[in-house]
Amino acid sequence: MAPKRATRSTPAATTATTSVTNAQLQAMIDQGVTAALAARDAIRSTNGEDNHNSGTGVRRNERATRECTYPDFMKCQPLNFKGTEGVVELTQWVEKMETVFRISNCSVENQIKFSTCTLLGNALTWWNSHVRTVGNDVAYAMTWTELKKKMTDKYCPRTEIKKLEVELWDLKVKGTDVIGYNQRFQELALLCVRMFPEESDKIERYVGGLPDMIHGSVVASKPKTMQEATEIATELMDKRIRTFADRQTENKRKQDNNQQQQPQNKRQNTGRAYAAGTGEKKLYGGSKPLCPKCNYHHDGSCAPKCHKCNRVGHLARDCRSPANANTANNQRASGRLGKYCL
Incomplete structure (x- = not known):
């Protein structure tokens, strides 16, 4: 048998086949599988047999909504x-x-x-x-x-809605109850929707009902929504209440300390007054000279002194002190006794 002439081309074909890498081969297989699955889904969709495939051949079971x-x-x-x-x-x-x-x-x-x-x-x-x-x-x-x-x-009825609109327009915080104000304002705002065509109108009315102690701070914060406005107002009022409570506690503590210190200060002041009254002598503040005879400050001769009561300014015959009267009585009684004795 004569040899085939195509023998030289066989090695070349073999070399071309082995030049395909494994990655390329796998990509070709995946491409073919994907095409086959797509063709199968198209056929089933045409026949009304849609199985809700996700494109990967995996069936997705969708749960029907129950009435x-x-x-x-x-x-x-x-x-x-x-x-x-x-x-x-x-x-x-x-x-x-x-x-x-x-x-x-x-x-x-x-x-x-x-x-x-x-x-x-x-x-x-x-x-x-x-x-x-x-x-x-x-x-x-x-x-x-x-x-x-x-x-x-x-x-x-329309009359009831008007009453609620008036209440909403005049609504204000009672004392420090911002939480109660928030709840009532939101209830009325839901019923009186025509009063606030825009969110900014509602915020303006809400801020207008806040007390002066937090009104300026809420306005300065420029809230964009009602929720933001209510949160800011509630937080500010809580801070005010805590600050007021802390001040009351501090004032009570200072008052208690003062009450405890008052008895001690009173005893100390009493001791000082007693010491000053018993040990200290009041100094002369005038301009008259001191008399070495009577030890008083005066001009001219010394004033007469009563030898019965030892006081300056009158004589013994003019003395009206109780000591002088007792002395006279004693003298008269002694005279009578002496008379009887004789």
Whole structure:
């Protein structure tokens, strides 16, 4: 058999094949696998057999949302509404109900059915009367927005809203109770939404009701939101209260120390007065010379001195001192005794 002429090209082909690296080979394999998976997903998607693949061939199981039932709705603890406390009660009921709708994933079709089950007392009587008037189908076909408007017209008349607006406009902090002021202001602000078209308007009204002791500091801080304004006001008032309490404690401590020192000072002052009164002699401050005879300061001759009472200024015959009277009585008594003795 004649030799093949292509023998020389065989080594060249072998050399070209072995020049492919392992990394390149792995990349070619991955590319082919990815293309095959994409083609398979496209075929299944066309046939309606979408398995929710993530692109890597791994199946993702998506959990279907379960429909909200009445027990599921009640587990979220919605508020009851009696219709006896006016605007505040209705506002709180509406806010809580909308929160329960979101948490329980309540469908739009069930919102009116489930929410009206929380009505009690006068509110329930009003709803039952409305159902009898328009019928079940019409009553339960209304939307949540329509129900809110109907209940607002019933339990929040315009006159009540005006009273709340006046209260909000005149609202101020009582004493140092900033926390109570914050709570009432936020409640009224939710009810009187038309008073504050902008957040800055609400902040200005809030700051206007703060006491003078913190008003300037809050204004200087320039709060941008209501939350920031309430936090600043509460913190400043807490500091003021602590400072006042510290001052009272310090004043009480000083007062107690003064009360303890007063008896000691009194005893010391009494000792000083006694020593000065018994041991010290008052010095003469005039300009008259000292008389060496009577040891008094005077001009001219010495004044007469009574030899009975030893006082200067009168003679013995003019002495009226009690000692002089006793001496005279004693002398008269001695004379009488001497007479009888003779």
